Amino acid sequence: MVDVAIIGVGLHPFGRFGPKSAIDMGADAIRAALADAGVQWADVQFAFGGSFEVDNPDAVTSRLGLTGIPFMDVYNGCATAATALSLTADAIRSGQYDLGVAVGMDKHEPGAFTSDPVDYAAPPWYGEIGHFLTTKFFAMKINRYMHDHGISDRTLARVAAKNYRNGVLNPNAFRRKPISEDDILASRMLNYPLTQYMFCSPDEGAAAVVLCRADIAHRYTSTPVYLRASTVRTRRFGAFEVHASWAAVEQDAAPTVYASKAAYEQAGIGPDDVDVIQLQDTDAGAEVIHMAENGFCADGDQEQLLADGATEIGGPLPVNTDGGLIANGEPIGASGLRQVHELVLQLRGQAGERQVPGNPRVGYAQLYGAPGTAGVSIVSL
Amino acid sequence: MAQIAFAPDVFTWPADEPRLIGGRCTSCGTVTFPVWPSCARCGSTEVEQHLLPRRGTLWTFTTQEFLPKEPYAGGETAETFRPYGIGLVQLDDEVRVEARLTESDPATLRIGMEMELVVVPFRTDDDGTEVMVYAFAPVEGS
Numbered sequence: 001m002v003d004v005a006i007i008g009v010g011l012h013p014f015g016r017f018g019p020k021s022a023i024d025m026g027a028d029a030i031r032a033a034l035a036d037a038g039v040q041w042a043d044v045q046f047a048f049g050g051s052f053e054v055d056n057p058d059a060v061t062s063r064l065g066l067t068g069i070p071f072m073d074v075y076n077g078c079a080t081a082a083t084a085l086s087l088t089a090d091a092i093r094s095g096q097y098d099l100g101v102a103v104g105m106d107k108h109e110p111g112a113f114t115s116d117p118v119d120y121a122a123p124p125w126y127g128e129i130g131h132f133l134t135t136k137f138f139a140m141k142i143n144r145y146m147h148d149h150g151i152s153d154r155t156l157a158r159v160a161a162k163n164y165r166n167g168v169l170n171p172n173a174f175r176r177k178p179i180s181e182d183d184i185l186a187s188r189m190l191n192y193p194l195t196q197y198m199f200c201s202p203d204e205g206a207a208a209v210v211l212c213r214a215d216i217a218h219r220y221t222s223t224p225v226y227l228r229a230s231t232v233r234t235r236r237f238g239a240f241e242v243h244a245s246w247a248a249v250e251q252d253a254a255p256t257v258y259a260s261k262a263a264y265e266q267a268g269i270g271p272d273d274v275d276v277i278q279l280q281d282t283d284a285g286a287e288v289i290h291m292a293e294n295g296f297c298a299d300g301d302q303e304q305l306l307a308d309g310a311t312e313i314g315g316p317l318p319v320n321t322d323g324g325l326i327a328n329g330e331p332i333g334a335s336g337l338r339q340v341h342e343l344v345l346q347l348r349g350q351a352g353e354r355q356v357p358g359n360p361r362v363g364y365a366q367l368y369g370a371p372g373t374a375g376v377s378i379v380s381l
Numbered sequence: 382m383a384q385i386a387f388a389p390d391v392f393t394w395p396a397d398e399p400r401l402i403g404g405r406c407t408s409c410g411t412v413t414f415p416v417w418p419s420c421a422r423c424g425s426t427e428v429e430q431h432l433l434p435r436r437g438t439l440w441t442f443t444t445q446e447f448l449p450k451e452p453y454a455g456g457e458t459a460e461t462f463r464p465y466g467i468g469l470v471q472l473d474d475e476v477r478v479e480a481r482l483t484e485s486d487p488a489t490l491r492i493g494m495e496m497e498l499v500v501v502p503f504r505t506d507d508d509g510t511e512v513m514v515y516a517f518a519p520v521e522g523s
């Protein structure tokens with residue numbers, strides 16, 4: 001099978017941009033990725049576009065040039081961007097194309113997402129009685145996890161404070177002000193034990209990646225970053241998942257665990273080989289849990305690791321070096337490609353003030369969202 | 382004052398000792414809440430109604446401290462909204478059910494505590510009808 005390389009990455013900043021449309025942000029992200037790769041839109045043979053709010057991300061072609069290429073639109077919850085990336089890579093691996101683009105874009109209203117619970121296979125009354133909230137699921141999951149594994153509120157605050165600090169160093173981030181652990185703990189309780197500043201918020205933005213066959217990557221760049229694995233998994237029976245009126249007593253691991261194992265296997269590496277990590281931090285608790293679900297530590301070790309600063313940019317396990325979702329917000333379709341954008345900059349040594357020291361060579365990104373879907377990507381020099 | 386269940390076929394009502402109406406797969410025995418159209422474990426479409434135990438233990442919980450968006454139909458405004466508890470209660474070894482809790486102060490809730498099913502007012506309609514919902518209350522002395 002053909003190997004796949006990332007030769008260009010582009011990002012439209014995340015935040016709030018008035019009347020600017022998601023399509024225009026997507027076009028900006030693609031232009032930036034093409035310029036980074038040194039290729040023209042006319043060279044792009046196909047694309048996958050992901051979005052929650054935009055029905056047809058392929059409308060971006062009207063901004064870039066109507067070249068007639070196959071452009072497939074995907075939506076897969078919080079794993080949308082991982083899905084777009086995975087499908088783009090698979091199309092190249094299969095030998096069907098040499099060069100393509102994966103793009104994600106979104107523009108959400110402020111406040112928690114809402115839709116019809118029936119579309120998540122939940123009972124029709126699930127929302128009417130006040131159960132249809134992703135935030136309360138994350139709170140219930142971390143509350144049980146803290147009980148089982150001895151994680152404190154302070155650790156949750158440390159995660160959020162770190163991500164805000166990293167956001168200060170990232171000119172593309174939504175939140176660029178440091179917030180102290182005490183202020184995070186003292187902010188409004190939304191869903192016990194999670195306070196307002198422990199959550200990310202929906203916002204706006206776009207990200208794009210140019211991929212090609214690995215054997216032609218050197219035509220475009222001296223530092224191709226290889227996509228070593230890209231996996232997507234849904235929940236198994238027994239996983240405790242979002243938007244469910246019941247859960248089984250018989251327990252199985254979360255979909256992230258399966259996506260992660262498959263990705264390590266595909267890449268032929270293990271968690272010890274990873275130098276830079278991007279995890280889905282919908283809330284501070286999710287980052288704590290995902291550290292273990294992705295194999296970076298044992299359950300409960302997070303308490304000491306966070307106290308020691310292990311997940312800081314200069315630590316042995318740098319997590320969410322660009323501020324993650326907590327500092328960037330979550331334009332759903334773009335979020336996972338923002339993670340890949342950050343990993344590529346880190347591996348190239350182009351991450352500026354937030355550069356991980358020691359010439360990182362392997363990057364890891366994980367997404368998770370409703371109704372129990374996870375995506376993992378592994379990249380390396 | 383008239384009291385009605387918020388939805389049919391979710392709990393037995395009226396009843397002195399209401400029960401949640403779950404489903405049970407006749408092929409693999411998996412228990413669900415409410416009755417599921419088909420089995421989430423094995424895919425069988427042969428599911429039967431199965432009344433769930435009234436008591437269980439609190440497996441996890443949180444609080445809902447902001448007014449949910451639509452389709453929430455509690456009838457409150459941001460001013461009148463009162464936080465509510467929500468949790469997962471394990472009923473014997475059958476199933477874990479997500480439900481409102483009668484307590485909304487985390488200090489009164491403890492993972493592992495014994496809980497019992499109750500039916501409580503959820504909303505009062507303009508004509509005075511009380512719309513009732515299932516919830517779990519801590520068992521006294523647990």
Ligand SMILES: [Zn+2]
Pocket residue numbers: 406407408409410411420421422423424425
């Ligand atoms: Zn079954």
